[in-house]
Amino acid sequence: xxxxxxxxxxxxxxxxxxxxxxxxxxxxxxxxxxxxxxxxxxxxxxxxxxxxxxxxxxxxxxxxxxxxxxxxxxxxxxxxxxxxxxxxxxxxxxxxxxxxxxxxxxxxxxxxxxxxxx
Amino acid sequence: xxxxxxxxxxxxxxxxxxxxxxxxxxxxxxxxxxxxxxxxxxxxxxxxxxxxxxxxxxxxxxxxxxxxxxxxxxxxxxxxxxxxxxxxxxxxxxxxxxxxxxxxxxxxxx
Numbered sequence: 414x415x416x417x418x419x420x421x422x423x424x425x426x427x428x429x430x431x432x433x434x435x436x437x438x439x440x441x442x443x444x445x446x447x448x449x450x451x452x453x454x455x456x457x458x459x460x461x462x463x464x465x466x467x468x469x470x471x472x473x474x475x476x477x478x479x480x481x482x483x484x485x486x487x488x489x490x491x492x493x494x495x496x497x498x499x500x501x502x503x504x505x506x507x508x509x510x511x512x513x514x515x516x517x518x519x520x521x522x523x524x525x526x527x528x529x530x531x
Numbered sequence: 532x533x534x535x536x537x538x539x540x541x542x543x544x545x546x547x548x549x550x551x552x553x554x555x556x557x558x559x560x561x562x563x564x565x566x567x568x569x570x571x572x573x574x575x576x577x578x579x580x581x582x583x584x585x586x587x588x589x590x591x592x593x594x595x596x597x598x599x600x601x602x603x604x605x606x607x608x609x610x611x612x613x614x615x616x617x618x619x620x621x622x623x624x625x626x627x628x629x630x631x632x633x634x635x636x637x638x639x640x641x
Contacts, residue, residue, distance in 0.1 A: 448628070459534065460569075460577065460620055462630040473628035476532060509576055516565025516624035517582035524576050 415440040417510050417522035425504075425529050431497040435510030435522060442491045443468040448513040451484060451495045453506040454524075461506075465513055466493055500529045532625055535560060535633035542639040543611045551636045553604040553621030559631050561602035565624035568597055568606045572617045580619075581606060608638070616640045 421433035435449070442449060450465040464474035466484040474482050478497070486493040497504060505528050511518035536554040543549040553560065553568075560566055566584045569577035579588055581597040584604065594615075597606045604623070608615050621633035 459635040460632040462632060465628060475629065515583060516563065517567035517579055519579050519588065521576040
């Protein structure tokens with residue numbers, strides 16, 4: 414059974430960089446046809462897609478976050494990562510990693526709350 | 532890209548049906564047959580309920596059905612049960628491997 418697990422600091426200071434890792438187990442991150450993505454949800458609000466990466470390294474981003482987001486993949490560790498620069502309080506959210514294919518996210522991590530505060 | 536529009540809330544009594552709409556544009560919902568629906572209970576990650584407009588993943592009850600017409604997709608939950616009370620989000624592919632989510636609908640079982 415495929416499992417995804419987010420990890421990283423739960424508290425980030427304003428203007429700094431938010432860094433998260435998603436570890437994939439029970440399956441390979443190099444599987445053909447699947448993308449690996451980050452989605453976030455501010456407390457009490459809706460879902461927002463951040464971006465995807467393919468195992469080859471190809472990335473796609475939400476235009477509203479493109480200038481601040483960077484997703485990378487480490488196939489040797491079966492992990493992919495998110496860096497979000499110059500964070501503000503508006504970036505406080507539960508961050509989910511997920512496996513995507515043909516427009517849907519079939520597997521999700523449990524999510525990790527990241528709070529931006531000094 | 533703007534969020535897809537969903538009604539904030541919907542409700543029904545046990546055994547009844549509830550339908551949730553999801554309105555986008557020709558650049559997302561109307562342009563691709565890649566609409567999906569997610570159920571989210573409090574403090575849990577979203578769960579995929581429908582993909583590719585109307586397909587159900589294994590394990591999802593057939594009480595959940597969905598369709599699309601033009602720029603609007605719809606999710607219907609028939610035979611409402613207490614455990615169906617949750618937030619529901621639609622999502623659509625939106626070109627260049629982008630995705631957009633709906634604003635979310637809180638379903639209450641009366």
